[in-house]
Amino acid sequence: MDADVLIVGAGPAGLACALHLSQLIRKHNEAGGKPELSTENIYVLEKGREIGAHQLSGAIMDPVAMRELVPDFEKAPPFDTPVSSDAFYFFTGKRAWKSPVTPPPFHNHGNYIVSLNKLVKWMGGLVEKEGVNLFTQFAGANLIYENGGIAGVITEDKGVDKNGKPKDNYTPGYELRAKVTVLAEGPRGSLTKQLVIKYKLDGVNPQTYGIGIKELWEVPAGRIEPGWVAHSLGWPLPLDIYGGGWIYGLKDNRVSLGMVSALEYRDPLFDPHMAFQQYKTHPFVRRILEGGKMLRYGAKTVPYGGWYSRPQSSMSGGLIIGDSGSLLNSQRLKGIHTAIKSGMLAAESIFDALHAGDTSAEKLSAYPKKVESSWIKKELWAVRNFHQGFQHGFFRGMFSTAMQQISGGRGFVDPARANPGYEEYRKLNRGPELVDQSGRFKGDGSLTFDRLTDVFHSGTRHEEDQPCHLVVLEPDICGNRCVREYGNPCQYFCPAAVYEMVKEKDAARLKINASNCVHCKTCDIADPYQIINWIPPEGGGGPNYEGM
Amino acid sequence: MKILAITEQREGKWNKTSFETLAAAQQIAKDVGGTLAALVIGKSVAGLADELAGKNISEVLLVEHELLGAYTPDGYTLALKQAIAQTAPDLVVLPHTYEVRDFAPKLAASLGKGMIGDCISYRHENGRLIFVRQMFQGKTAADVSFAVAGPWFATFQAGAFRADLVAAHPSGKAAVRKIGVELKPEQIRTKPGDLFREAKQAVDLTQAPIIVAVGRGIKAPENIPLAERLAKAIGGEIAASRPICDEGWLPMERQIGSSGQTVAPKLYLALGISGAIQHVVGMKGSRTIVAINKDQNAPIFEVADYGIVADIFEIIPALTEELEKSKAS
Numbered sequence: 001m002d003a004d005v006l007i008v009g010a011g012p013a014g015l016a017c018a019l020h021l022s023q024l025i026r027k028h029n030e031a032g033g034k035p036e037l038s039t040e041n042i043y044v045l046e047k048g049r050e051i052g053a054h055q056l057s058g059a060i061m062d063p064v065a066m067r068e069l070v071p072d073f074e075k076a077p078p079f080d081t082p083v084s085s086d087a088f089y090f091f092t093g094k095r096a097w098k099s100p101v102t103p104p105p106f107h108n109h110g111n112y113i114v115s116l117n118k119l120v121k122w123m124g125g126l127v128e129k130e131g132v133n134l135f136t137q138f139a140g141a142n143l144i145y146e147n148g149g150i151a152g153v154i155t156e157d158k159g160v161d162k163n164g165k166p167k168d169n170y171t172p173g174y175e176l177r178a179k180v181t182v183l184a185e186g187p188r189g190s191l192t193k194q195l196v197i198k199y200k201l202d203g204v205n206p207q208t209y210g211i212g213i214k215e216l217w218e219v220p221a222g223r224i225e226p227g228w229v230a231h232s233l234g235w236p237l238p239l240d241i242y243g244g245g246w247i248y249g250l251k252d253n254r255v256s257l258g259m260v261s262a263l264e265y266r267d268p269l270f271d272p273h274m275a276f277q278q279y280k281t282h283p284f285v286r287r288i289l290e291g292g293k294m295l296r297y298g299a300k301t302v303p304y305g306g307w308y309s310r311p312q313s314s315m316s317g318g319l320i321i322g323d324s325g326s327l328l329n330s331q332r333l334k335g336i337h338t339a340i341k342s343g344m345l346a347a348e349s350i351f352d353a354l355h356a357g358d359t360s361a362e363k364l365s366a367y368p369k370k371v372e373s374s375w376i377k378k379e380l381w382a383v384r385n386f387h388q389g390f391q392h393g394f395f396r397g398m399f400s401t402a403m404q405q406i407s408g409g410r411g412f413v414d415p416a417r418a419n420p421g422y423e424e425y426r427k428l429n430r431g432p433e434l435v436d437q438s439g440r441f442k443g444d445g446s447l448t449f450d451r452l453t454d455v456f457h458s459g460t461r462h463e464e465d466q467p468c469h470l471v472v473l474e475p476d477i478c479g480n481r482c483v484r485e486y487g488n489p490c491q492y493f494c495p496a497a498v499y500e501m502v503k504e505k506d507a508a509r510l511k512i513n514a515s516n517c518v519h520c521k522t523c524d525i526a527d528p529y530q531i532i533n534w535i536p537p538e539g540g541g542g543p544n545y546e547g548m
Numbered sequence: 549m550k551i552l553a554i555t556e557q558r559e560g561k562w563n564k565t566s567f568e569t570l571a572a573a574q575q576i577a578k579d580v581g582g583t584l585a586a587l588v589i590g591k592s593v594a595g596l597a598d599e600l601a602g603k604n605i606s607e608v609l610l611v612e613h614e615l616l617g618a619y620t621p622d623g624y625t626l627a628l629k630q631a632i633a634q635t636a637p638d639l640v641v642l643p644h645t646y647e648v649r650d651f652a653p654k655l656a657a658s659l660g661k662g663m664i665g666d667c668i669s670y671r672h673e674n675g676r677l678i679f680v681r682q683m684f685q686g687k688t689a690a691d692v693s694f695a696v697a698g699p700w701f702a703t704f705q706a707g708a709f710r711a712d713l714v715a716a717h718p719s720g721k722a723a724v725r726k727i728g729v730e731l732k733p734e735q736i737r738t739k740p741g742d743l744f745r746e747a748k749q750a751v752d753l754t755q756a757p758i759i760v761a762v763g764r765g766i767k768a769p770e771n772i773p774l775a776e777r778l779a780k781a782i783g784g785e786i787a788a789s790r791p792i793c794d795e796g797w798l799p800m801e802r803q804i805g806s807s808g809q810t811v812a813p814k815l816y817l818a819l820g821i822s823g824a825i826q827h828v829v830g831m832k833g834s835r836t837i838v839a840i841n842k843d844q845n846a847p848i849f850e851v852a853d854y855g856i857v858a859d860i861f862e863i864i865p866a867l868t869e870e871l872e873k874s875k876a877s
Contacts, residue, residue, distance in 0.1 A: 455826075456826050456829075462807075464808075
């Protein structure tokens with residue numbers, strides 16, 4: 001079955017693309033346009049159990065794009081609450097210094113605190129109403145490469161056991177061909193990764209990432225106002241790690257809090273999950289949470305690279321949009337609005353292409369051109385060198401940010417170069433014995449938690465009898481080289497306790513608890529040898545970010 | 549339209565879905581106004597052919613050969629290809645069984661024809677036969693029809709038609725026609741071994757009054773028998789937390805926890821289980837929980853009624869010995 005358009009990933013970008021394209025098609029058909037197009041020929045693939053299940057963000061949304069997509073959206077209530085106040089803090093171990101002015105990128109008046117899960121579910125409903133085919137629990141396993149571009153997707157095989165043998169319910173993947181395939185997989189999409197490598201689509205800079213770890217809490221009444229927003233820098237993150245914390249007050253005494261750390265730190269044994277747990281013990285944070293209850297947990301990577309890390313995003317039969325296309329504003333740490341806008345611009349380009357019966361590279365290059373002439377470019381251009389400035393520490397970052405502020409984003413060097421974060425690790429040059437894990441952070445069970453307890457609250461679940469979806473290309477490296485050079489950082493950067501080094505007889509071996517995976521993709525990004533390949537597990541597996 | 553329904557038997561016993569397919573074929577024949585023949589293939593299957601003759605069909609085709617005693621994809625394909633050449637059907641229908649899945653695509657391909665597999669129904673519209681099959685695990689149904697000349701091949705999903713609706717022959721019996729086929733042993737490239745059914749140990753842990761569960765503390769697969777001996781001595785079932793089943797030290801069906809079974813036995817003996825929440829949710833309803841763990845801070849002790857802070861390798865053998873002694877006396 002051939003589609004007109006196949007969108008991989010039902011996040012804000014993919015669904016905005018499907019919705020806007022449906023709107024254009026409806027208008028076209030109502031006006032008697034020829035050839036008649038059908039929204040039924042738009043397919044959306046989503047690996048999650050249901051729409052929204054894998055959506056995780058802070059999140060504060062700039063409503064600019066949503067107003068363009070659904071002009072009266074503010075009447076519908078998928079959003080938690082408007083931002084009522086925002087503040088910016090610098091944390092030391094004991095104190096929280098409030099910045100006398102909130103830096104402009106953190107001005108959030110007029111923005112909304114949203115649950116990305118609820119927002120995307122709501123968008124999914126609108127898309128479904130348009131007659132688009134949404135296929136949940138299906139992942140794209142491979143791309144169909146054709147004419148120097150792409151021609152569709154092969155979905156994952158289902159019903160395969162641990163050893164790769166078909167089970168009773170075996171169903172081979174479907175070959176879904178489409179005139180236009182849109183990759184909207186979010187950060188570090190597994191298909192986007194294949195595609196960028198195959199056609200060498202990398203931009204000026206390689207993509208750089210952060211990992212965001214979040215908990216959703218319910219706290220005693222009166223602790224926090226709905227709409228209250230605080231961002232912080234500093235403790236417990238060392239100054240060479242770019243990142244910070246957030247605390248957002250939601251309705252019904254719920255609190256969204258979390259921490260983002262850039263995946264480009266020096267210490268290979270840095271543990272982003274533990275840093276977040278420590279963050280909650282800061283008096284400022286503890287005061288809000290104490291006596292409350294953690295409801296949910298999640299982790300997801302964030303693409304920081306910005307304008308200069310955009311891959312080439314159009315080709316014959318294919319487009320790359322949203323976070324997969326590096327359209328997040330890393331200074332404001334916002335990407336929902338740019339994701340939605342990029343989906344809409346993609347939809348316009350696709351509509352023209354379908355209408356003309358021409359989905360060549362030439363025709364689809366209209367999409368990046370539209371991005372160039374939209375407000376996305378304006379917004380991202382001003383901060384094009386922002387994140388690179390922080391690759392070598394906080395103070396240099398602040399200084400180059402200041403320089404960029406007065407030079408319209410140019411700064412000292414333009415484009416400022418970035419290197420992949422995994423190259424930053426300091427070598428430990430230690431012995432062959434495994435790093436002792438007995439002292440790992442356990443948490444107190446009420447304010448702070450160990451990783452397994454948190455993972456439980458992510459609701460993650462996978463079919464247990466299936467091949468491991470974390471493919472280690474050269475497993476010998478783990479026990480022979482990595483342990484000596486870096487002390488196996490996979491045991492630290494993974495926020496879901498997936499990776500574990502075990503000693504067996506005399507050999508050390510990597511044990512992968514794949515069913516703990518929350519699909520954040522950190523391992524694929526942060527492994528120093530780049531030998532972990534994250535591929536989608538059987539569709540429907542993964543976290544359940546209900547309400548997150 | 550000439551329709552041919554191919555049935556399936558093994559060692560002279562019917563695969564019941566053959567009659568579902570026969571029911572489908574009868575309906576199609578009625579709808580399109582065609583004739584229906586049913587085919588039985590094997591060695592010494594004349595008795596089955598005779599049984600088929602009692603159904604409402606125009607004739608039974610009997611394909612017998614010494615080399616068709618056991619199923620082989622080569623033997624079946626070659627024989628059926630000859631039978632099809634001799635009878636020239638327009639449509640061949642088969643039950644969507646494991647065996648059919650194995651040979652039918654090969655048969656269709658060897659004739660250069662198409663096959664629509666695993667159909668759940670069909671429609672006859674404007675003189676065209678349309679077959680319906682599921683996609684995306686049943687989320688959508690696709691209409692599929694043949695674009696080229698027959699013979700067409702279609703297989704029907706088990707349960708798609710009702711075997712009890714097969715109509716009997718209106719006036720006695722249909723004729724049985726023997727179809728001669730030529731097969732040489734060297735044409736058959738596979739040699740079937742003995743038939744066997746994989747023994748499936750159906751263990752229902754939810755019914756077990758006593759469960760002895762092991763966790764990471766058991767350290768190595770060599771130590772599992774220690775716990776198994778204890779389970780036997782105490783009259784319980786052996787079970788485990790996920791890491792143990794993940795490693796394949798015990799089968800997955802013995803896994804307790806959020807990704808395994810949820811149990812509530814009278815007695816739950818947790819050996820070397822730390823008590824991660826993922827495990828605890830699967831066993832916290834147990835009436836009495838006894839935990840043995842070296843780490844006195846292990847969270848399992850929060851749900852345990854009795855706790856022993858000790859090395860399981862000291863406790864298990866001693867406990868087993870005492871239980872065995874008391875049983876013997």
